[in-house]
Amino acid sequence: KNQVEQSPQSLIILEGKNCTLQCNYTVSPFSNLRWYKQDTGRGPVSLTIMTFSENTKSNGRYTATLDADTKQSSLHITASQLSDSASYICVVSDRGSTLGRLYFGRGTQLTVWP
Amino acid sequence: EADIYQTPRYLVIGTGKKITLECSQTMGHDKMYWYQQDPGMELHLIHYSYGVNSTEKGDLSSESTVSRIRTEHFPLTLESARPSHTSQYLCASSEPSGTGNEKLFFGSGTQLSVL
Numbered sequence: 001k002n003q004v005e006q007s008p009q010s011l012i013i014l015e016g017k018n019c020t021l022q023c024n025y026t027v028s029p030f031s032n033l034r035w036y037k038q039d040t041g042r043g044p045v046s047l048t049i050m051t052f053s054e055n056t057k058s059n060g061r062y063t064a065t066l067d068a069d070t071k072q073s074s075l076h077i078t079a080s081q082l083s084d085s086a087s088y089i090c091v092v093s094d095r096g097s098t099l100g101r102l103y104f105g106r107g108t109q110l111t112v113w114p
Numbered sequence: 115e116a117d118i119y120q121t122p123r124y125l126v127i128g129t130g131k132k133i134t135l136e137c138s139q140t141m142g143h144d145k146m147y148w149y150q151q152d153p154g155m156e157l158h159l160i161h162y163s164y165g166v167n168s169t170e171k172g173d174l175s176s177e178s179t180v181s182r183i184r185t186e187h188f189p190l191t192l193e194s195a196r197p198s199h200t201s202q203y204l205c206a207s208s209e210p211s212g213t214g215n216e217k218l219f220f221g222s223g224t225q226l227s228v229l
């Protein structure tokens with residue numbers, strides 16, 4: 001069964017600290033993996049996409065990694081800010097075509113305290 | 115900032131009422147989607163469209179219906195709302211991509227509460 005599991009379910013950190021969010025998937029075949037950020041009361045916004053051949057990709061203070069062999073991805077947030085408080089959702093696509101299906105994780109709820 | 119808009123943001127209605135959730139995008143995207151999201155749960159696809167006059171049911175069974183008469187407009191209708199329909203409804207669109215690496219652009223959602 002194709003699944004996307006995220007951990008931890010929730011996380012509280014102090015402003016300025018780093019954190020890492022995990023995403024494990026069993027989706028096959030694999031096309032790509034996206035991380036989305038969803039602020040409270042808003043729709044998700046794409047942070048980054050990882051394809052099969054990519055190991056690491058950065059977007060400002062966000063760095064995503066992908067290990068296609070172990071089917072794991074992580075999102076590392078550096079020097080956290082209060083505005084990083086949000087739900088971070090991992091989404092995996094199962095094929096590289098318009099017929100591709102998306103599998104959503106339940107998200108990690110991150111809270112950054114001052 | 116995505117140019118996709120949903121109205122209303124919040125809706126509280128009584129059981130049995132007919133409602134329409136509006137979704138419009140100004141990006142000219144052919145593909146549009148409706149997702150249902152409950153707290154702490156993953157998004158579930160309930161409807162999608164690949165273009166004008168194209169609508170398909172998604173993975174999650176839903177009593178709602180959709181229409182796509184214009185590219186920019188993708189409304190969702192519930193003929194008779196029930197408390198089990200209480201949820202957040204998210205509309206999205208995606209830009210063309212033959213590689214499957216499509217990025218979804220989401221609206222801010224409609225939080226529906228049926229009493």
